[in-house]
Amino acid sequence: MTHVTEEQLVLYFYGEAEETAAIAEHLSSCPACRADLAAIQRTLNAVDGMPIPDRGPAYGAQVWQALSPKIKPRARFFPVWLQPRQLAACAAMATLLVIAYLAGRGTLPGPGKVEVAQQSVAARDRVLLVNVSDHLERSKLMLIELTNGAPGTLYQDQARAEDLLAANRLYRLSAKRNSQPALTDLLDELEQTLTEVANAQPGELRQIQSRMARQDLLFKIRVVDARMRQTQRQPIDISSN
Amino acid sequence: MSESDGIAIERTIAGDGEGFRVLVERYSQLVFRLAYRMTGSEADAEDVVQETFLRAYRAISTYDGRAGFTTWIYRIATNYTLDLLDKRRRRAEQPPPQRIDQEQQEWEFPTAAPGPDRLAEGSQLHRRLHLAMAQLTPQERSAFVLRHFEELPIEEISEALSLGPSATRHSIFRAVQKLRRSLAPFVSSEL
Numbered sequence: 001m002t003h004v005t006e007e008q009l010v011l012y013f014y015g016e017a018e019e020t021a022a023i024a025e026h027l028s029s030c031p032a033c034r035a036d037l038a039a040i041q042r043t044l045n046a047v048d049g050m051p052i053p054d055r056g057p058a059y060g061a062q063v064w065q066a067l068s069p070k071i072k073p074r075a076r077f078f079p080v081w082l083q084p085r086q087l088a089a090c091a092a093m094a095t096l097l098v099i100a101y102l103a104g105r106g107t108l109p110g111p112g113k114v115e116v117a118q119q120s121v122a123a124r125d126r127v128l129l130v131n132v133s134d135h136l137e138r139s140k141l142m143l144i145e146l147t148n149g150a151p152g153t154l155y156q157d158q159a160r161a162e163d164l165l166a167a168n169r170l171y172r173l174s175a176k177r178n179s180q181p182a183l184t185d186l187l188d189e190l191e192q193t194l195t196e197v198a199n200a201q202p203g204e205l206r207q208i209q210s211r212m213a214r215q216d217l218l219f220k221i222r223v224v225d226a227r228m229r230q231t232q233r234q235p236i237d238i239s240s241n
Numbered sequence: 242m243s244e245s246d247g248i249a250i251e252r253t254i255a256g257d258g259e260g261f262r263v264l265v266e267r268y269s270q271l272v273f274r275l276a277y278r279m280t281g282s283e284a285d286a287e288d289v290v291q292e293t294f295l296r297a298y299r300a301i302s303t304y305d306g307r308a309g310f311t312t313w314i315y316r317i318a319t320n321y322t323l324d325l326l327d328k329r330r331r332r333a334e335q336p337p338p339q340r341i342d343q344e345q346q347e348w349e350f351p352t353a354a355p356g357p358d359r360l361a362e363g364s365q366l367h368r369r370l371h372l373a374m375a376q377l378t379p380q381e382r383s384a385f386v387l388r389h390f391e392e393l394p395i396e397e398i399s400e401a402l403s404l405g406p407s408a409t410r411h412s413i414f415r416a417v418q419k420l421r422r423s424l425a426p427f428v429s430s431e432l
C-alpha cells in the first residue's frame with residue numbers, strides 16, 4: 001500500500017474511513033503516516049480549546065421566558081375552537097349562549113321555569129362533555145407519567161390527580177345523565193384510580209401501577225377518547241339560539 | 242424532575258405548553274453551543290436558539306421519533322443557521338473588495354475574548370482558532386461541528402445537511418484540512 005491520503009487519515013481519526021483495517025496496518029509500519037496522523041490530532045486538540053461563552057445554568061429558563069409569549073398551546077387533533085386555551089372561553093361562551101337562549105324563553109310565567117331549569121342542566125352537560133376529551137387526555141398523560149416516574153415524584157402526580165378527580169366527578173355525572181354508558185363506566189374506573197393515586201402512600205405506587213395494567217385503563221382511555229373526538233367533529237348543538 | 246423526551250413531546254402535541262418548556266430548558270444550552278460554533282457570534286447563536294425552538298414547536302406533530310430528539314432539533318438549528326449565514330454571505334458579497342479582515346464580519350468573533358485573566362498566548366490561540374473557523378464554508382463548518390463537537394455519525398449529519406454521505410465526509414475532510422493549514426504554525430510550535 002502507498003501512503004495513506006490526508007483524507008483517509010482524517011476520516012480514520014473520526015472512525016469513518018472505509019478501509020480501517022488496511023489503514024491501521026499501514027500506520028503500524030509507516031512512521032511518516034503516523035506522524036501525519038499525530039499532526040492532525042494536535043490540530044484537532046487545539047480546536048477543542050475554542051471557548052464557548054457560558055450562558056449560565058438559568059439559560060434554559062431564560063430562553064423559555066422569551067419564547068413562551070410567541071407560542072400558543074394547541075393540540076393536533078382539536079379543531080381550532082377546541083384548542084385547550086380556547087376551551088375555557090369556549091365553554092363559557094356556550095354557557096352564555098344557552099343562558100341567553102333560555103332567558104329569551106324564560107319570559108314564560110310559572111311552569112316554564114321548571115322547563116328552563118331542566119333544559120339548562122342538559123345544556124350544561126353537553127357543554128361539559130365537549131371538554132371531556134381534554135380531561136381524558138390530561139388524565140392519560142398523568143397516568144403515563146406516574147407509570148414512568150421516579151418514586152420520589154409521586155407527590156407531584158398526587159396534586160394533579162386531585163385536580164383531575166374534582167373534574168372527573170363532574171364529567172361522570174354529566175355522562176350518566178346524558179346516558180352515555182361507555183363513557184360513564186370509563187370515568188368511573190378512572191375515578192377509582194385517581195382516588196387511589198391521590199391517597200397513595202409512597203410505597204403503594206407499584207400496586208397502583210399493576211392494577212392499572214390489569215384493567216388496561218390507558219388503553220380504554222385511548223379508545224373512548226378517540227371515539228369522543230370523532231363525535232366532536234360534528235357541530236355541537238349550541239347554535240339553537 | 243426527569244421527564245423523558247417522549248412524554249414531554251406527547252404532552253406538547255396534546256397542547257400542554259409545559260411539556261415544551263421541559264424540552265426548551267433541556268436543550269437550550271446544546272443548541273446555543275452548536276449555533277455559536279457555527280456562527281462564531283453570541284447574538285446570532287441566541288437568535289438561532291429562539292428560532293429553532295419556535296420552528297420545532299410548530300413542527301412538533303411531524304416529529305416521528307425515527308431520529309432522536311437531539312438529531313431532530315440539530316437538523317432544525319443547522320438549517321436555520323445555514324440560511325442565516327447564506328443570507329449574510331450574499332449581503333457581504335455586495336461590496337467588491339473583500340479583504341480577510343472583512344471576512345471576520347461574516348463570521349463574527351468576539352475580538353476581545355471574554356474571561357478575566359487569560360494568558361496573552363491563550364487568547365492569541367483563540368483568535369487564531371476563530372479566524373481559522375471563519376475560513377471554512379458554512380457547509381464545511383456545519384459538517385465539522387456536527388462531527389467533531391457533537392459527535393454525530395455521518396448518516397445523521399448527511400440528513401441534517403441534506404447532503405450525500407460522501408459529500409458529507411468530504412466536507413469534514415476539507416474543514417480539517419483548512420484548519421490544519423491555518424493552525425499549522427501555531428500548533429507545531431505549541432507542542
Ligand SMILES: [Zn+2]
Binds near residue numbers: 004034
Ligand atoms: Zn505511509
